[in-house]
Amino acid sequence: MIETTHSSAERDTVRAVRESGRTSVVIIGGGINGISTFRDLALQGIDVVLVERGDFASGASSASSHMIHGGIRYLENGEFRLVRESVEERNGLLKIAPHYVKPLQTTIPIYSTFSGVLAAPLRFLTHKSGKPQERGAFLIKIGLTIYDTFSRDGGTVPRHRFLGRKKSLAELPSLDPKIKYTATYYDASMHDPERLALDVLQDGRAAHPGAVALNYVEAIGRDGDTVRLRDRESGTEFDVAADVIVNTSGPWTDITNEALGEATRFMGGTKGSHIVLDHPELLEATRGREIFFEHSDGRIVLIYPLKGRVLVGTTDIDADPREVPVCTDEEITYFFDLIHHVFPEIPVSRDQIVYNFSGIRPLPRHEDTAPGFVSRDYRIEVDEKDAVPLVSLVGGKWTTFRALGESVSNVVLGLLHRTRTVSTAGRAIGGGREFPRTEKARRIWFQENLPGAGPRAEQLLARYGTRAAEVWSHIEQGADEPLARGALSTRELEWIVSNEMVARLQDVILRRTSIAFMGDADADVLDEIADALAPLLGWDRDRHDAEVEQTRLLLNERHGLEIPSRARG
Numbered sequence: 001m002i003e004t005t006h007s008s009a010e011r012d013t014v015r016a017v018r019e020s021g022r023t024s025v026v027i028i029g030g031g032i033n034g035i036s037t038f039r040d041l042a043l044q045g046i047d048v049v050l051v052e053r054g055d056f057a058s059g060a061s062s063a064s065s066h067m068i069h070g071g072i073r074y075l076e077n078g079e080f081r082l083v084r085e086s087v088e089e090r091n092g093l094l095k096i097a098p099h100y101v102k103p104l105q106t107t108i109p110i111y112s113t114f115s116g117v118l119a120a121p122l123r124f125l126t127h128k129s130g131k132p133q134e135r136g137a138f139l140i141k142i143g144l145t146i147y148d149t150f151s152r153d154g155g156t157v158p159r160h161r162f163l164g165r166k167k168s169l170a171e172l173p174s175l176d177p178k179i180k181y182t183a184t185y186y187d188a189s190m191h192d193p194e195r196l197a198l199d200v201l202q203d204g205r206a207a208h209p210g211a212v213a214l215n216y217v218e219a220i221g222r223d224g225d226t227v228r229l230r231d232r233e234s235g236t237e238f239d240v241a242a243d244v245i246v247n248t249s250g251p252w253t254d255i256t257n258e259a260l261g262e263a264t265r266f267m268g269g270t271k272g273s274h275i276v277l278d279h280p281e282l283l284e285a286t287r288g289r290e291i292f293f294e295h296s297d298g299r300i301v302l303i304y305p306l307k308g309r310v311l312v313g314t315t316d317i318d319a320d321p322r323e324v325p326v327c328t329d330e331e332i333t334y335f336f337d338l339i340h341h342v343f344p345e346i347p348v349s350r351d352q353i354v355y356n357f358s359g360i361r362p363l364p365r366h367e368d369t370a371p372g373f374v375s376r377d378y379r380i381e382v383d384e385k386d387a388v389p390l391v392s393l394v395g396g397k398w399t400t401f402r403a404l405g406e407s408v409s410n411v412v413l414g415l416l417h418r419t420r421t422v423s424t425a426g427r428a429i430g431g432g433r434e435f436p437r438t439e440k441a442r443r444i445w446f447q448e449n450l451p452g453a454g455p456r457a458e459q460l461l462a463r464y465g466t467r468a469a470e471v472w473s474h475i476e477q478g479a480d481e482p483l484a485r486g487a488l489s490t491r492e493l494e495w496i497v498s499n500e501m502v503a504r505l506q507d508v509i510l511r512r513t514s515i516a517f518m519g520d521a522d523a524d525v526l527d528e529i530a531d532a533l534a535p536l537l538g539w540d541r542d543r544h545d546a547e548v549e550q551t552r553l554l555l556n557e558r559h560g561l562e563i564p565s566r567a568r569g
Helices: 008-020 032-043 072-077 080-096 119-126 137-150 165-171 193-207 250-259 280-286 329-342 398-416 439-449 456-475 490-499 505-512 523-537 541-559
Strands: 025-028 048-052 101-110 161-164 181-190 211-215 217-223 226-231 237-241 244-247 270-277 290-294 300-306 309-313 353-360 379-383 390-394
Touching: 008 211, 008 237, 025 032, 032 048, 032 193, 032 211, 032 390, 032 398, 048 217, 072 080, 072 137, 080 101, 080 137, 080 181, 080 398, 101 137, 137 181, 161 165, 165 181, 193 211, 193 456, 193 505, 217 250, 244 250, 244 398, 250 390, 270 329, 280 300, 280 309, 290 329, 300 329, 309 329, 329 353, 353 541, 379 398, 390 398, 439 456, 456 490, 490 505, 490 523, 505 523, 505 541, 523 541
Parallel strands: 025 048, 025 244, 048 211, 101 290, 244 390
Antiparallel strands: 101 181, 161 181, 217 226, 226 237, 270 309, 270 353, 290 300, 300 309, 379 390
């Protein structure tokens, strides 16, 4: 552990929680679902402390496929409630978080007409995968028709359409010519999941002075109504008493409960990996669409253009949450196979991979159910045998975070004998407020809020939504120099440190920006940003060098990079 401190403001926040020693609710786990619950409770005026042992949205929430979707394949599992809720939440997020959530045209290549018709009912009834059998056009048509009925929301997204081989290849000429049809429908992309989570968190912090969020603080024990916490930056341990404890630590829920003195067997997560390719030919082949299809093993996979790169995923492998998930060489081979399945003439190689990532899905324990058929729905477990109730969230997915947070909050409000006063339905998130939705509106917004920003205006709006106006106002107040080849700047970094609870170099490289995702995190960039962070966070030379080395190892060991070690003179 690196011994250091946060920025002074963050250190003051940790100290204030330690000195107060009491709140109404402690939430353990700062992924998107804990953050959503935090915001919802804060809006009700409830004193709440959220603690996260790493950075916010750095666990399962950072390892998603960057999609907000209804989950058409969940229909095969019979999870109609979840699909309906997911589609409604997708439609809602397109409206309340338009800075990060945008319509995504999705195309399914189809190789047969009636394949899978006999096998589908067996899969539906047993939830066992059995021998892989392709889903043909007939089954996909039924699924998309049902999906469309759930999607009715004033034309938020268009309905699906089918094309035969000739028209399909005219639209996507690099597709395998052996296809018989394509089906195209719309879901939604989520360009910056970590930043969306941060926006939700900031809304919660702003909603109520008694709502406090702490990163790099972990729960290590419980004694009656108090939770024992450890600040991982300073090593300080302290107690916080609460009326309700909420465990939203995702795939680590059972491990957290164990630390709190409770033995539970709720979770049975699976590992999902992705690779990011810098591959202009493959990017062009997608024509801006997600290609979503069934691979030869029956696994639903995707090829997804994002930020000028191509995201390819994902796997679904039983995993132990006590082990660090990494993308393996076997998984990379699998991803190359699935690319060749639909784009057989496009060569891919490992040197085109600029980043990879892997995470564990927070799925419920599933015994002998095949991983692909494990429920993606969520449930809330309440243990009231002790003086202070322990609420555990089991499951949950990115798309439904708002509704899930409201559901957990409702349970907590009931335990506190409080009533809901505010709904989050339809409530704009962070930089999604007054977001310009048309090209004309963007030009006007830029003129009024980012005067003089030039080409950088688009970058700032994409990163912060309408909060970019506040960022630009700060940038203009002093001398500003580019960082990371223009991906960031010195004044912008100052604003991030002052407003976004940065504690470590990796927070900036992986989550406050897309530098790592884009493949731009090399040794020079790590040094340059660490140099800029050092005076802002009070780092000495030892801390600076430790941050660079720690981030280098993280990127190499967890994300497939090969950044060399570089001794400093």
